Amino acid sequence: MTGTPVPGQGAGPARGPEALPPRAKLAVTASRVTAAISRRAGKGSGSVIGGKIALRIAPDLLAQLADHLQVVLVSGTNGKTTTTRLVAEALRAAGPVVSNALGANMPAGITSALAGAGDARFGVIEVDEKYLSGVARDADPIAIVLLNLSRDQLDRAAETRMLAEKWREGLRGTEAVLVANADDPLVVWAASSAKDVVWVAAGQMWQEDSWSCPSCGGVMHRPGDDWYCSDCDFRRPQVTWSLVGEEMVDPDGQVWPLDLQLPGRANRANATTAAAVASVFGVDTASALARMKNVTAVAGRYDVVSYRGRNLRLLLAKNPAGWLETFSLIDPAPAPVFLSVNALDADGKDTSWLWDVDFTRLAGRPLFVLGQRRLDLAVRLDVAGLEFSVHDDLAGAVAACPPGQIEVIANYTAFQQLRRTIKEAQA
Known part of the structure; x- marks a missing residue:
């Protein structure tokens, strides 16, 4: 899939949050009140505690709130918050967006963000790697972005190969379009269980977590920009979107300069991924890049x-x-x-x-x-x-x-x- 518009694109949500059942409405109100009290007390944004209260009142609230939206989930070890912001900006070319822009990316924070959706058409949601499968089950996303997997918080998170396996099993057979980094073998292995994958050549500077094949345990070889397993047929898939130096190449071979205000190779990779996501929703590349150019900082990063x-x-x-x-x-x-x-x-x-x-x-x-x-x-x-x-x-x-x-x-x-x-x- 390289840019087929989503069915129903151009129409608003089928029904707004005002159509929620009474218990869900109560949960949303409780979330907002709790968050406001937390802010007044100087305890932060209150998004997490507000979401926790809401989910205690209505455990299926996340699914009910997401039902009104065309949802994108963004996950990976690094780049989630920035890519979420870039995707949200790109999709605003097609309609209002709600997003957990400050990075509260576990179910409580996500629920709190969606409770403020208002008239949004799109929900662009950053998701912690451990919670991706569960949030995908509840939110019924149209697209899921898989950025990368590497060692992180070893006292809390699973070993990277185990996390990739959880993704692979949790996303098996999903109806969502996966937009996945073809240069990370762990991501490729996880995404390969899905029906529909858009492969992006987003690069991978850090390679220390993927020297053994996640499929068979064999030795991975990395000649140039390619990679493959010496013991089985697992190898880098053919890509449809590519970051080449400071430019992006789309599925038709058209080259697009990436004129961003965010610095560095990683952010050019994030923008390439965001453009691929926008294409899934029928947003043309020129419009997506024009909006992404306006992003100068993300939650204080690069300020x-x-x-x-x-x-x-x-x-x-x-x-x-x-x-x-x-x-x-x-x-x-x-x-x-x-x-x-x-x-x-x-x-x-x-x-x-x-x-x-x-x-x-x-x-x-x-x-x-x-x-x-x-x-x-x-x-x-x-x-x-x-x-x-x-x-x-x-x-x-x-x-x-x-x-x-x-x-x-x-x-x-x-x-x-x-x-x-x-x-x-x-x-």
Whole structure:
């Protein structure tokens, strides 16, 4: 499938949220009230707690809310939030969209987002990898995006091969169109159980989790951009959408420059995937790319902010694959780099992943180490033979930093803490 419009495209939802049964309406109201109380109490957006309350009242609420929408699910280890935002922007060319734009990607957060759908036609939903099969069952999506699979939060998440198997079984026979990364063998194996797959050559810088064949356990070979198993017939599928350098090639062979405001190869790959999704819904590529060009930052990622007279660019990296991609975004040496790592619940408490990151790519730069687990990171950098300094807070690191824009790379909760610190200083 390379762009067949969805049946019913151009019509609004068959029935709006006002047609929900009384119990579901009560659940939606309770979700909104709970979220508002949480916000007023300074406890965050309230989307998760609001969704939890709603699902206790009406356990099938997610399915009822999704029934009014043409749904896209987006999942993978890295790039979910950005790709979700790009897909949502592209589909707005065809009608109103509801999305969990802030990344609350488990069932409670998804339910809370859909409760605010209003007159939306499309639901573009980021989904945590562990919950994809269940959300797909409830939401009955038209399209599912599979981006990548790599090691992440090893104390919480399944080993990548096990997660790929859960996807493969959970999506077997689905009526949804899968838009999947042909360059990740784990994703290809997971997606191959589906009836209808649009393969995208989105690339894969991090390859350390896919050296053995997920189908038979044989050795994977990777000549150039290709890959195949030496012991069975599992190999890279023929693609229909491709990222080639800084350009995108569509199924007809037309080349499209990717004139984005988001930086880096990974975001060009995300945009190529989003264009493929838009095509499934009948949105023409020119319109999709024009809308995606307007995206400048995603939930604070890539923002350049002012703090104590300095410009800081904020970059999020949560696992080895994400850090590898992020290193390719930063200014050339000797631009200073702040590295901040926490190990709270939302990050995963196992910091052994630090030893999988090739920090030698930062050689020649002034490095400043922050965060709850700054000493773990300091040991890793010391073993890598890098020079760095350790700081208790952002203000101290900035005061010690040489002139120039500062690149800040942080994992999830460290990133959020830095954003709060900067926001409070600007107030």
